[in-house]
Amino acid sequence: MVLHKRLEYGFNGYQVPSFPRASRSTRGRSLFKTKAEDNQLCAFELLATVAGKLLQEGESSQSLSHVEDEKVQPSIHGLVRQEQHGEPSDPEGCDKSPIFSDFSLHGNDRNKYLKTPPHPKHEVAVAHSSINANSSFSEKFDHAEVVTGESRKDFVDFLSKIEGSPGNGKSSGNVLDGIERKVEYDSEKISSVINGTFPDISNSEYPMKLDVKPPALVCLNRSVEVPHTSFLPFQTNVKLVSKDDDENISGCTHPSIGNLKAFRPPLRIGDRRIRRLLASKYWKVAPKLNDRKLHKSDMWHTFRNTKASYTRQRSQRNFAYRRKLFDRLVSKSAEGARNEAIASKKGIIEDAIGSASQASLVASQESSYCSRESRVKLSIKSFRVPELFIEIPETATVGSLKRTVREAVTAILAGGLHVGVVLKGKKVRDDNKTLLQTGISHDDKVDALGFLLEPNPSPPSASAPQPIFHEDSPLYVTCDIPQHLSRYPKTPVGDPVPLVASPDPTLINEGTSVDNILDEVPCPIDMTAGNTAQGSRALVAIPTSVEPLTAIPLHRKSRQSKLAQRRIRRPFSVLEVEALVQAVEKLGTGRWRDVKIYAFDNAKHRTYVDLKDKWKTLVHTAKISPQQRRGEPVPQELLDRVLAAHAHWSEQQAMQQIKQQNETSLVFTSLMAE
């Protein structure tokens, strides 16, 4: 059991988990899940806490006298932005269209959207599908920058025409040869995208119109035509950022459906064991929220209690407000989860690009419902809790673990945090201005309102919550962790929690990494004109004292290596699936190592076994009815290809076997004849 290990958790920001796709196979893992969910509560506590805090501040500084008619505008504005000096984060496309993804979709709409995305094309800057053998056809596709659903379909149709019936592909002559070559080319594209090494395009025999200069920051703006009635803005903005040559392309891609993973930058860790460990950590601490509704009451409960811990002195009047806020937070967590993951990711992307900023905090400004008072209501949808390292003995109880996490985070938040307000990229310094004067109350435009969490230079005021974290804190005493081990938050009293800017913000949330572009989360938030979530310097709280730890050091190590942690679950993105399909189409099944090298070479977390497994499930998925499918919906078109390829290669395999049988029997008979 994993808990028997000395737990070493790395928190790296916290987000409301993305959608529920937690594996349903709970066998043997239920313990974990519960544990994980507990952590979740902590996250919500934090979320709510900060939100409440900010809200209160807003209230107190709010002195609106005007009554201004507000239009009820349901769209959620997003969000944070911090302008970088002289560095427009997004010169063109990304900033251009003031479109919002409508995250307030509910119920059917949402499902509908998720299930039938407007032309589920996710080809990032992958040039595609031209066929040499057929000029007219190739005219159609050569230089096509992005294959749309239509064109892809054409391509498939074309293929089936050539091959007769799909899946019955007999390699016939040069036509298929051409296709083969083209496919190979395409595959290279994809795989290079995946591998983060865009091929030498300039030398390519298939010149593309991509202006890609690998080592530099590249921003490809691909405007994809929006297929007819898609209600979601559809724009493909691709930023390719080559950080290191061996590292990845990271950037913000186009909106995609359900691809909600946040990602974290490449782990600079060679040791696979550590990688595994890390992955497990993420798995443990960043679980998915399986049933939000179910936990809502619990969360509120926790929320309330936590609030009490340091907002006790606040007037009860705020209670109802906070309750309301909380409800909204929770109810929004569904939609928000997407945003948050995305925003968070975005922040990292920005970071990768070089922009710097303080903490990332995603907030949304909503128009008030009551036109009477013209109140400004803010709801912070998410913020990232800086990386937290928690070490706790295996003998500790789950309760103590929870407490430790909570306290650690609380220490950060409570320890003299200064909140900055950013509006349209500018810091609002004058605390005495009203929101109206500042312009925060205007929600007509795409006003970006952001908050910065900064270490408070000045010691917390008397009214401000004191850092809870202290050795002598009663909270400690009650902790049933063996005294010497709960050393984490030994932050000196009054001292601000050490906040360190991390150039390499590592994300949480399913611990997706940026090993390749496939890991990227299409980022609808990009489309909120100019609302660029700022790059987040992760605020990292670093444990200051370490002495007590030396007590049980090697012990853990030995045991750890023995009981390898289960790897984190990392659902394949559509893009990955696409790549896999393409690779298999070319290489066939049964050559998983080749497939791996071919299409996932740089995706360290995808082993050939993984790919094989994924193919297995893909084939299965393709066979079952769409209703029975789970997880991020795979475009039917891809599934069709899966089936076709599967059929094709199965046949090949069968043919091979028959061939071999014939050969052997031939040998046999000839031997007998002698």
Add this chain to the structure above:
DNA sequence: ATTAGGG
């Protein structure tokens, strides 16, 4: 180290 398949 890979492959194939069950769990």
Add this chain to the structure above:
DNA sequence: CCCTAAT
């Protein structure tokens, strides 16, 4: 995803 038997 994991585990394993068989290559």
